[in-house]
Amino acid sequence: MATKRPVLCPNCGAQVKLNGYCSACNMPLDVIDKAYNTSDHYYNIGYDKATARDLSGAIESLNTSLRYNKKNVMTRNLLGLIYYEMGEVVMALSHWVMSVNYQQKDNIATMYLKELKADPTRLDNVDQIARKFNMALSYAHSEDYDLGALQLKSILKDNPHFVKGYLLLALLHIQMNHYENARKTLRRVLKIDKANPMAIHYLREMGDSDENIIQMRMESVENDGLFDEEYMEEISVSVDGETEIEGGSSIFREFAAKRKPIIKNEYGDMNMAKYSGLYVLLGFVLGVLVLSFIILPHQKKKNNRENAEIIKSYSEELAVKNSEIQTLNSKIQDLNEAIAMAESEDQGANPLPDYSHIEHGMSVDDIQEMIDNE
Amino acid sequence: MINFEEELKRFSPIPEVSQAEEAIYSNDLRDISDIVTQITNEIKQANTNVPTAVVGVRR
Numbered sequence: 001m002a003t004k005r006p007v008l009c010p011n012c013g014a015q016v017k018l019n020g021y022c023s024a025c026n027m028p029l030d031v032i033d034k035a036y037n038t039s040d041h042y043y044n045i046g047y048d049k050a051t052a053r054d055l056s057g058a059i060e061s062l063n064t065s066l067r068y069n070k071k072n073v074m075t076r077n078l079l080g081l082i083y084y085e086m087g088e089v090v091m092a093l094s095h096w097v098m099s100v101n102y103q104q105k106d107n108i109a110t111m112y113l114k115e116l117k118a119d120p121t122r123l124d125n126v127d128q129i130a131r132k133f134n135m136a137l138s139y140a141h142s143e144d145y146d147l148g149a150l151q152l153k154s155i156l157k158d159n160p161h162f163v164k165g166y167l168l169l170a171l172l173h174i175q176m177n178h179y180e181n182a183r184k185t186l187r188r189v190l191k192i193d194k195a196n197p198m199a200i201h202y203l204r205e206m207g208d209s210d211e212n213i214i215q216m217r218m219e220s221v222e223n224d225g226l227f228d229e230e231y232m233e234e235i236s237v238s239v240d241g242e243t244e245i246e247g248g249s250s251i252f253r254e255f256a257a258k259r260k261p262i263i264k265n266e267y268g269d270m271n272m273a274k275y276s277g278l279y280v281l282l283g284f285v286l287g288v289l290v291l292s293f294i295i296l297p298h299q300k301k302k303n304n305r306e307n308a309e310i311i312k313s314y315s316e317e318l319a320v321k322n323s324e325i326q327t328l329n330s331k332i333q334d335l336n337e338a339i340a341m342a343e344s345e346d347q348g349a350n351p352l353p354d355y356s357h358i359e360h361g362m363s364v365d366d367i368q369e370m371i372d373n374e
Numbered sequence: 375m376i377n378f379e380e381e382l383k384r385f386s387p388i389p390e391v392s393q394a395e396e397a398i399y400s401n402d403l404r405d406i407s408d409i410v411t412q413i414t415n416e417i418k419q420a421n422t423n424v425p426t427a428v429v430g431v432r433r
Contacts, residue, residue, distance in 0.1 A: 011407045011411075025411055025414075026411075026414045027407060027410055027411065027414070031406070031410060032406075032407060032410075035406040039405075066403060066405065067403065067404075067405055067406070068406055069405055069406070069407075070403055070405040071405075088388065089391075090388065090389045090390065090391060090394050090397055091389075091397060093391075093394050093397075094394055094397040094398040097394075098402070123391050126390075126391055127390050127391050127392075130387075130388040130389065130390040130391075137382075137385055164385070164388065167385075168385055171381055171382065174378075175378045198384070202376065
């Protein structure tokens with residue numbers, strides 16, 4: 001005779017008594033079964049909505065599913081995926097961790113967590129997003145709408161699926177009466193989350209009809225110019241690397257003045273305009289280095305070579321001249337010798353009379369007598 | 375018309391990775407089984423708190 005297998009409580013795993021109550025947690029089995037069935041039903045609805053890209057609707061259904069059964073691993077995993085798609089990685093992480101906590105084996109969340117842990121740059125990026133978003137939110141609260149919008153744009157450029165960021169940016173644009181930019185921003189939201197209630201609410205409040213909203217989902221967001229830096233064009237960099245404003249409104253001046261400490265002291269936001277002074281300096285240093293290590297040595301070598309050639313030609317010329325001098329000297333010597341010889345020959349043949357005794361005023365006869373005496 | 379202040383209240387700060395633990399605890403919601411457990415515990419407690427009648431001994 002076959003023995004009946006004991007029924008286990010899905011809540012705690014203990015055996016269920018014959019009266020239908022758990023022996024450990026005293027839970028009525030039929031209630032738990034019903035709750036778990038309802039949870040699965042809402043999971044299915046959430047899944048359908050997620051496949052149709054109605055992410056907000058899917059989140060709502062999946063949260064309802066969790067209210068019936070918080071241990072529904074499939075619901076947790078899908079909810080984590082949707083949060084990840086919408087750029088809220090920490091929320092995704094928390095759902096996946098809970099999922100793994102409820103079921104270690106055969107759980108795809110284990111793989112998701114492993115992949116995230118294996119990419120520390122992604123986690124750093126997640127931190128950056130959170131910090132910048134929170135900073136933008138605080139700017140919005142303190143009515144620094146320009147700064148808030150700038151922070152959000154810098155997040156969204158690198159994380160184009162961050163729905164919450166788009167929604168806050170759209171709200172800031174609406175507050176600054178930049179309705180066209182708000183529309184562009186909300187269009188991007190609708191591309192990610194087709195029925196985002198906040199986006200639809202904002203669009204309706206701006207006067208868009210339902211047909212317009214449906215049309216918006218079809219339009220491309222590739223070159224909508226949402227992240228064109230209209231502010232950056234007006235900021236120039238002086239020689240000493242400090243940012244300066246040419247013209248621009250007072251709001252703009254305030255914006256630039258406030259921008260500096262945020263980047264420096266808060267979270268190291270990279271802004272290319274601020275560093276262009278540094279780039280100029282780096283370019284200058286690089287130029288000097290190239291000049292001193294490549295151009296100058298080459299020039300020096302060339303000069304040395306030319307000098308050596310000049311020295312060589314001069315020394316050759318000098319040698320020629322020296323030899324000429326030597327020949328001329330030898331000629332002079334020969335001629336001197338010849339003169340000396342001619343003189344000595346002349347002295348030997350006709351010695352000249354001594355006229356040293358002749359004095360001024362002597363008569364011809366006296367002179368003749370003197371000669372005769374000699 | 376959009377009320378900026380009211381709309382802004384809908385936005386809450388995003389937790390950082392270091393605050394993930396808090397997010398996990400805050401996500402630990404109560405489901406039906408928690409509610410039923412709580413109700414049964416309350417009933418149990420109520421039953422144990424009922425004073426039992428003192429039965430007198432007849433001489």
